[in-house]
Amino acid sequence: xxxxxFSGTLSGPKVEVAIDMGNPLLNVTVDGFxxxxxxxxxxxAAEEAYHAVKKGxxxxxxxxxxxxxxCKEGAYWGTVAGVYVGAEYGVERIRxxxxxxxxxxxxxxxxxxxSAATSKDKDRIVVDAITGGAIxxxxxxxxxxx
Amino acid sequence: xxxxxFSGTLSGPKVEVAIDMGNPLLNVTVDGFxxxxxxxxxxxAAEEAYHAVKKGxxxxxxxxxxxxxxCKEGAYWGTVAGVYVGAEYGVERIRxxxxxxxxxxxxxxxxxxxSAATSKDKDRIVVDAITGGAIxxxxxxxxxxx
Numbered sequence: 001x002x003x004x005x006f007s008g009t010l011s012g013p014k015v016e017v018a019i020d021m022g023n024p025l026l027n028v029t030v031d032g033f034x035x036x037x038x039x040x041x042x043x044x045a046a047e048e049a050y051h052a053v054k055k056g057x058x059x060x061x062x063x064x065x066x067x068x069x070x071c072k073e074g075a076y077w078g079t080v081a082g083v084y085v086g087a088e089y090g091v092e093r094i095r096x097x098x099x100x101x102x103x104x105x106x107x108x109x110x111x112x113x114x115s116a117a118t119s120k121d122k123d124r125i126v127v128d129a130i131t132g133g134a135i136x137x138x139x140x141x142x143x144x145x146x
Numbered sequence: 147x148x149x150x151x152f153s154g155t156l157s158g159p160k161v162e163v164a165i166d167m168g169n170p171l172l173n174v175t176v177d178g179f180x181x182x183x184x185x186x187x188x189x190x191a192a193e194e195a196y197h198a199v200k201k202g203x204x205x206x207x208x209x210x211x212x213x214x215x216x217c218k219e220g221a222y223w224g225t226v227a228g229v230y231v232g233a234e235y236g237v238e239r240i241r242x243x244x245x246x247x248x249x250x251x252x253x254x255x256x257x258x259x260x261s262a263a264t265s266k267d268k269d270r271i272v273v274d275a276i277t278g279g280a281i282x283x284x285x286x287x288x289x290x291x292x
Contacts, residue, residue: 031291035284035287036287039283039284039287040280040284043277043279043280046276047273047276047277050272054269077284081284085288085291123197123200127193127196130192131189131193133189134186134192138181138185138186138223139288139289141181141182141185142231143285145174145178145181145231
């Protein structure tokens with residue numbers, strides 16, 4: 001009887017996968033998607049592991065649920081990161097400068113794109129764009145602080 | 147009749163306030179609080195301005211509400227940033243190295259501290275700590291990408 005299996009290795013957030021898409025914009029976008037998606041998947045794995053340890057049982061149903069959640073959340077975080085990295089890279093090319101304004105514009109674009117993809121409310125898209133810009137600016141500032 | 151007024155200047159997120167507390171850990175913490183607090187306050191100001199423009203009216207009640215919200219949200223983001231910067235700085239001093247693990251540990255500490263301050267649920271504190279670590283790691287990775 002042929003058996004189908006799934007084997008995966010998760011070596012923590014230190015993922016080093018380099019895929020050359022032949023275009024620098026695509027490269028950074030794919031890179032962002034993979035790296036941040038891996039971080040999100042690891043987060044779900046850690047959270048589910050905590051719940052499993054606390055309950056004291058690991059069933060196959062739990063594992064399937066965890067795997068699905070890892071893929072879902074990894075894809076979501078990865079998409080956000082890919083859009084952000086792509087937007088910031090594009091802004092940097094257009095503006096020809098590297099400063100915190102790139103991060104802000106990238107965050108605004110990301111907030112608007114992700115919000116427009118999941119919601120039809122125009123007000124919410126604007127608010128999410130503003131919030132995205134603020135989060136990206138804050139992250140950029142923190143980066144200079146440390 | 148004497149009149150009381152309020153005049154403020156908001157020059158965007160380019161705030162340069164340096165307060166020397168005589169201790170590098172306190173310095174980065176206060177710096178993080180002020181800078182990220184200013185970003186959050188700007189975010190609220192932008193969001194409220196959008197709502198006011200859309201409604202077509204700016205009343206004094208609105209302004210008071212905006213100011214209160216700016217202080218509240220600024221203090222919250224500032225606290226999160228202060229705890230994070232302080233934690234990452236401390237971890238860096240203890241480990242003697244600068245890599246993404248500092249950000250991860252700083253994020254875990256920040257998630258746990260902020261969660262413990264606002265919630266009594268032990269499970270939620272653990273999950274928030276894991277999420278904090280994941281967000282900080284993701285931000286650190288994005289930082290290397292661009």
